Amino acid sequence: MPELPEVETTVRLLRPRLVGRVIRGARVLWERSLGGQRAADFASRVSGARIARAWRRAKFVVLDLERGGRSAGALLCHLRMTGRLYLRGESEGLEEYIRVRLPLDRGELVFLDVRKLGRLRHFEAPETVFAQLGPEPLEDSFDVESFRAALRARRGRLKSLLLDQSFVAGLGNIYVDEALHRARLHPLARADRLRRADVDRLHAAIRSTLLEAIEREGSSFDAFYRTPEGQPGSFQDQFQVYGRAGEPCRTCATPIRRIVVGQRGTHFCQRCQRRRTT
DNA sequence: AGCTACTCCTGGTAGC
DNA sequence: TGCTACCAGGAGTAGC
Numbered sequence: 001m002p003e004l005p006e007v008e009t010t011v012r013l014l015r016p017r018l019v020g021r022v023i024r025g026a027r028v029l030w031e032r033s034l035g036g037q038r039a040a041d042f043a044s045r046v047s048g049a050r051i052a053r054a055w056r057r058a059k060f061v062v063l064d065l066e067r068g069g070r071s072a073g074a075l076l077c078h079l080r081m082t083g084r085l086y087l088r089g090e091s092e093g094l095e096e097y098i099r100v101r102l103p104l105d106r107g108e109l110v111f112l113d114v115r116k117l118g119r120l121r122h123f124e125a126p127e128t129v130f131a132q133l134g135p136e137p138l139e140d141s142f143d144v145e146s147f148r149a150a151l152r153a154r155r156g157r158l159k160s161l162l163l164d165q166s167f168v169a170g171l172g173n174i175y176v177d178e179a180l181h182r183a184r185l186h187p188l189a190r191a192d193r194l195r196r197a198d199v200d201r202l203h204a205a206i207r208s209t210l211l212e213a214i215e216r217e218g219s220s221f222d223a224f225y226r227t228p229e230g231q232p233g234s235f236q237d238q239f240q241v242y243g244r245a246g247e248p249c250r251t252c253a254t255p256i257r258r259i260v261v262g263q264r265g266t267h268f269c270q271r272c273q274r275r276r277t278t
Numbered sequence: 279a280g281c282t283a284c285t286c287c288t289g290g291t292a293g294c
Numbered sequence: 295t296g297c298t299a300c301c302a303g304g305a306g307t308a309g310c
Contacts, residue, residue, distance in 0.1 A: 001303065001304075002304095032286085032287095059304085078304080080304055080305080081287085081303055081304070082287090114288065114289070115287045115289080116286075116287050116288080117286065118304095154279085154280090156279080156280060156281085160280080160281085165305080172303085172304070173302095173304085223289085224289095262282085263282080263283080263284095263303080264303070265301095265303085
């Protein structure tokens with residue numbers, strides 16, 4: 001499912017083709033993809049606007065808009081489970097699942113989403129959305145000392161906390177499981193009980209897992225996630241635990257366990273990721 | 279604060 | 295073969 005690496009890949013590939021383009025209108029085929037916004041309202045907000053910048057915040061694709069050189073808010077796209085954003089002609093198939101089309105002065109931006117959980121919305125003041133989000137794990141502001149302090153203040157389980165976008169932004173089910181395995185930490189470990197070395201490993205594991213996944217253009221293990229060019233990512237070949245229940249741990253050969261934590265499938269190695277009870 | 283449960287969605291798959 | 299039941303899951307919300 002699209003998490004930080006998949007969204008980053010989407011942005012990187014779209015950016016050179018989107019920046020400078022002017023949105024000519026909006027064809028909304030599934031209104032609920034707008035997250036409560038009316039199609040006519042949405043269309044009037046974006047029509048005629050120029051895409052000034054394409055970037056990522058957490059799992060949002062952000063397209064900053066301007067009109068006459070002045071800011072005109074931003075389009076925020078959350079791909080959720082099965083969303084895709086691409087330029088018409090650069091991806092094939094699944095056409096019946098297209099939810100929104102944005103004709104541009106050159107080409108057309110397409111939002112496709114099989115399960116309809118994704119959102120494409122316009123915000124006049126997108127910073128109100130960003131204010132709810134935790135630090136970007138790949139930026140300098142996500143330093144190990146503030147991460148340590150934040151963890152010390154929380155009593156929840158690591159798995160749930162790392163999925164909380166207001167705690168750290170951009171991680172989802174896959175990369176949390178992978179990062180915890182890499183850091184050799186149990187998903188049910190309490191955040192405030194981590195030792196200094198545990199936090200150091202977790203901080204490094206989050207970053208290295210995300211960076212390696214971005215290098216491989218994300219993970220594709222079903223028919224859903226593809227880059228805007230229609231290509232699958234390849235980080236799924238590096239999975240140590242996610243989706244490997246019953247298969248041997250690549251480190252110690254112990255069968256990978258699957259449990260449910262906060263309604264989320266959670267994969268880990270009970271030998272590599274011991275739960276300390278002290 | 280932190281937990282569970284429910285909602286939104288539908289393709290894929292297990293079971294019969 | 296064809297049917298049904300259930301699963302996957304990010305995030306918002308409600309309730310305890």
